[in-house]
Amino acid sequence: MRCAIRVSLLLALATPALARADAVDNYIQSQMRRQHIPGLSLAVVVDGKVVKAKGYGLSDIETDTPATPETVYQLASVTKQFTAAAVLILVQDGKLNLDDPIQKFIEGTPDIWAGISVAHLLNHTSGIKDYLNELNARSLEEMTPKKIVDLVIGQPLNFAPGEKYSYSNTGYVMLGMIVNKMSGMPYDVFLTERVFKPLGMDATRRSSLDVIPNRAAGYTWVGDRWQNSPYLNPTLWDNGDGGMLSTVLDLAKWDAALYGEAILNEATKQKMWSRGTLKDGKSINSGFGWGLDELRGHRLIEMNGSRPGTTTNLARYVDDKVTVIVLLNCDAEIGRISCGVARHFIPSLNFPKPITEEIAPARLAAYTGRYEFANNFMLTINLEDGRLVERSPKLAGGFWSPVSETTFLSEDLPIEMTFDLGRQGEVVGLTWRSDLRKKTIPRIGPLIHDLKPQADPDPERTGRVRAALESFAKGGQAVEQVENLTPGAKKDFGRGARSELAGLQSLTFISQESIGDRGIERHGEKVAHILYYKFTTPKCTRYLLVHLTAGGLLTDMDIVDD
Structure with a gap:
């Protein structure tokens, strides 16, 4: 029997809840x-009741429209849980x-796809290439599901199916096609009839070019201002x-509904x-x-989504019966926000309180610098207002509080980092710990403003570096030469x-450092x-880290600010 799931929208009125709500508001606004982030909508559900539903900022900057709990956002990959549900309904x-x-x-x-099953598509173990991230499909032309499949068929x-895990959007395009075929209707119509209507999800629908009331506009932060996010043909995304x-x-x-059996038994x-299992018996963190x-120690079932102009998260702490839902209209590190909100409702997610004693400013300054978090993923540690803060191109950054002279806790995430010292007390790296992993991260070097300028010991080498940079500005055959x-x-x-190197005007040597013993690749x-x-161009003055092999070959470069 299909029945509408009624969710209470009454906010808890107890004094502790109000204090907690204020703390959540402050946290969201700081993030x-x-x-x-121009606009964000939040819902927190505890024991089946929406205890907080609020919008922050603007859903549309140009029209000065506030974000609200009723603002409509692109779900991006949060869609995948609905596609999976449609497949599972057909299984039922x-x-x-x-x-x-x-x-x-x-x-x-x-023929090489003969061993790929529906389950392989569902848990990303098919081996099929991702049309977005591997084949870089960003066409302005109409991209039907069949065209997307045709892109990968020849690859x-x-x-081998079931051998590894590799996230594949292509697999979920195919699952949508399977729902179309086996239900006899478009997958979104099937979801509307079997999920959205029964649950009273009246604002949930497939993306399209239609004018949709309350839809958020999407934005991208470029330099120091907002821009409208790049146009992408909706047919590329509405699968x-x-x-x-x-x-x-x-x-x-x-x-x-997921706590009951109205939709799925x-x-x-x-x-x-259930975690998927690979051929070698290892489990993966994907259902x-x-x-x-x-x-x-808190079981978490969640999904994030991201596309130009939107980032989404639905995080279910199922044993605590706490769910955090965050939707926003730009690219952002949404997992940090979602986890930070959850910590206000599940206190045991927090680490122990940090120490209150002050750490010597010179010691804190020694921790600043750049660290190689992963291959070509650089973490920057800086000081702001006497506190450590981390930045990177892939992380939003956050403050860290000390629990000892060398160990610090994130204020947003259940993560700690301990700075590793060498024989002379110098900082050689850090150890990053979370519930799921422990990772040793080597130090690349100091921040630009901490470098002591040196005379260029090899101007000819600098000339070769400049030639390489000028080729990077052109790409293609220029680099090959x-x-x-x-x-x-x-x-x-x-x-x-x-493009950031176009019109290179000057390249000035500052310093060099030998790091061959740190294991950076x-x-x-x-x-x-x-x-x-x-370096300077007609548009900017910035800094470069040029990575050389022992033989003097340039193997990478990073463009950074001070």
């Missing part, structure tokens, strides 16, 4: 300032099986991998939220349309022009030396 209906080969439903597939698999629109209030209704939900995680590059650097920088080559430069 919006830090991450340059007896119309397909999880171990059915996809060749049964998708026409024209090659080799990344691995089973990321095509839905919704509100935080509608998603709260969906969350409530218990056996089906158990399958949806069907959901990520499966644990934070400080440069001799002092590693193969990996040629491949990467040859893919396209680096770029483009598959060990980095032995880093050269620091200041």
